Amino acid sequence: YRRDHMPIDVVISPEREVAEAALRRLKYPAAFDSESFLEDEAQLMGLRLEQDCPVLNTPLRQLNDLFSTLRVIVLAVRREGRLFAPDAGDQLFAGDEIYAFAPNEDVPRLLEVFGKTTKRQERVVILGGGNVGLTVAQALEERGGGIRAKMIERNRASAERAADALERTIVLNGDALDATLLNEAGVSRADAVLAVTDDDKTNLLAAVRGKAEGCPLAISLINDPTLIPLMEPMGIDAYINPRATTVSSILRHIRHGRVRGVYSIGDAEAEVIEAQVLSTSSVAGVHIRDIDFPEGVLVGAVKKGHEIHKPSGGLRIEEGDVMVIFALASDVPAVEQLLQVSIDFF
Template structure:
């Protein structure tokens, strides 16, 4: 969050870890303060009296709530709290201003939403909605057996309501041209109408992955596991959930009427085989342990599960998980950072998604009269924008508009852009 905000804001970071404070001081253009953010004296040292916004994002829910409440006693700062437990979010929604918090983000709920979106799209590793669901951004892993390996971007980009935004190759975001060849293990990022994104996903996924997702197994009755099951129930699925603790399993069985809850140790390969996990279309590892999620995912893959999705709390592990065979690694911290950064820029940016460690961003904004895009064709206006910008989609009065060279963007349109972070500040100054 600090890295995302420092270009356009004066940022102060408080942390109890002195080594982190030293690292931040030298790596980012911010002021880093060593101390406990829930302490009034530490907040005052950080300048809380002249702060416009305070974001409490430690790993402890209660500390975040106390920090916001304390800040409210001595300042008019707008307070944002990151919480894991969605019960706090439910309480806050029912009582405006509860806990001294102006805006609250539930990490577990956001993560569950990410999982539910990825499961529904074959080969996708990242999916985000824009423009109230009229537009979808999706990132796909291109397996060696995919039909599009060896094709050019021009050959692959044959969907009318879809924009080919970028490739990710060897961890780097590149802006391809029509003759750029797609290679195995590349990632393809597209933006478009959800139906077109779904069709594209079927064209890039290996044959086995194109089959409809029906059998979903969630392993771990954590808060994330519970909310994932609940979201899937709301979408018409009847998932299976495996929880080791008998009491927690009983609670889940009572709260999830359309989910089959089983009480067992999911690291038991014989149990997985006996429960036909080999036939599962998707297995979600959502325990409270990264190591256990990795083991469970590899076991599920080994017995024959079609696709595995693992929750990874430590962001640095995400790449490792996918390297050793996990299909999708979802980091709750990243999901939370996106939501909070989006909110801090509300008014200018309505939604955003961070790509590949913030090498690029997908952002949605409403075009005003002063925008360089207003009243001009895309072909004309794009010449005045950096090369690392792609106009991915346009919506006008809740209708999807296909962005082509002669499309004229009007004030009031919602535009979804794919932008390299290096040029983001220049782009935001003119759009």
């Protein structure tokens, strides 16, 4: 069963993908969703806008004028359950969930503009010591940074396995819904509680209990996308959708053109695609304003060499550039067509 003896090109580990998503949520606690692009030099961030957001009721066009040096693009807005690509004249309202794209250097300012604060996560309680929880705990130990983690795992054998595999993480055997055990784990003093058991309802309830005990940030693993609308009423700050995370990894390998990354948003409602422009692509040598994008498509960034550019109508796309593109699911085939080798090549 050696890999070089088997005709398999790519192996995808759902547990590893989900664990990486959990680590991103911990890194950006103000975001309910996040994904890295452009070799980890830029971030897609899902932010829920509250009443105190300083840019509510402001047209996006005006935001570009107010913060002209800020390389931030609002790629999508979810309002009353509907996801759409906003126009320059659209305003943002309290309760909106937006997906904003920015290079890493601009992320702190992005969070500030939308009324979000950043706080270093130093104490984390992980609820669930299965493959996902164990992988997260191991990654936190490997990365250092002074993060102290505790874990609660119901199954004794799994708890013992986790305890043997971890060096600095305290593992407690018991029910993640047990208030006494949560107190013993110090959830009231924790900066974040991460509920990653194999049961959605347990994750939701455990995250709620963690918040009730005083933890400021609750992140829950949710397999069933129909449960995601319950997050906000229950006070859960962020979620991890294993299906979307794993689908994104698969799409990266099956999308046409020189696609380097794909992230699936929501219940496969849209995709954010990172792709390199080929010399024979129909977008090569064309200004962004002249590219025939469908209505539900927006460009989030263009990387030329080592520099990430904020897209504008006058920016010319060249061979070798890397584009980050948001597309509603119905528009993905059209984007693929634009990124593929031109028929003239043959």
